[in-house]
Amino acid sequence: MLKTRIAVLVSGGGTNLQALIDAQKSGIISSGEIVLVVSNVTGAYALTRAENAGIETAVISKKAMGLDQAGFEERLLETLQNHSIDLIVLAGFMSILSERFVRQYPEQIINVHPSLIPSFCGKGFYGLRVHEAALSYGVKVTGATVHYVNEVPDGGRIIAQRAVYIEDGDTPETLQKRVMEQAEWVILPEAAEMVSRKLLEEKGEERA
Numbered sequence: 392m393l394k395t396r397i398a399v400l401v402s403g404g405g406t407n408l409q410a411l412i413d414a415q416k417s418g419i420i421s422s423g424e425i426v427l428v429v430s431n432v433t434g435a436y437a438l439t440r441a442e443n444a445g446i447e448t449a450v451i452s453k454k455a456m457g458l459d460q461a462g463f464e465e466r467l468l469e470t471l472q473n474h475s476i477d478l479i480v481l482a483g484f485m486s487i488l489s490e491r492f493v494r495q496y497p498e499q500i501i502n503v504h505p506s507l508i509p510s511f512c513g514k515g516f517y518g519l520r521v522h523e524a525a526l527s528y529g530v531k532v533t534g535a536t537v538h539y540v541n542e543v544p545d546g547g548r549i550i551a552q553r554a555v556y557i558e559d560g561d562t563p564e565t566l567q568k569r570v571m572e573q574a575e576w577v578i579l580p581e582a583a584e585m586v587s588r589k590l591l592e593e594k595g596e597e598r599a
């Protein structure tokens with residue numbers, strides 16, 4: 392069966408990547424196949440997760456390769472094109488892609504963000520910082536969002552959201568863990584399947 396070819400972009404531990412791999416194994420993701428994992432950080436544990444699952448990996452590091460943003464994106468684009476990628480999933484990818492880059496993949500890049508957008512998002516809000524901000528503001532409900540990526544950081548159309556309640560005594564770390572378990576690892580695979588299916592259907596219509 393023809394499948395949407397997925398590349399997952401990562402920078403760190405890769406628990407969201409693991410959720411995607413597991414969802415592929417269990418059949419939650421059936422319209423797409425993860426064919427490539429790209430890290431912008433050398434030695435990221437996400438790369439080991441990909442290797443353990445038999446998925447091809449690539450590292451494109453600005454730091455290690457002495458690249459500027461344009462050079463980085465050129466290498467990234469080349470790698471994605473060489474693998475005929477249809478859908479890019481940002482799963483803990485801690486770098487903002489330029490307008491020039493994202494325009495090449497309209498509604499073909501999705502991102503998971505650990506808050507209910509439009510709260511605690513945009514430039515500077517990533518990883519634990521998002522949960523620190525939610526706790527210091529004093530919100531009672533937070534969660535996660537999967538959205539399309541456009542030229543505005545965390546500003547693209549929302550695909551899925553799930554709420555998570557703050558509990559007494561929460562620290563940024565405990566909250567991060569609960570948001571991942573209850574929200575991110577659930578909605579990211581579901582959204583990846585939904586968009587994979589949509590892209591497959593669009594391809595079918597083009598051929599018809």
Ligand code: GAR
Binds near residue numbers: 405
């Ligand atoms: C996740 O919580 C993800 O939502 C967040 O970083 C963490 C990565 O964990 N992403 C962002 O903050 C992007 N703005 P992981 O590497 O274990 O998936």
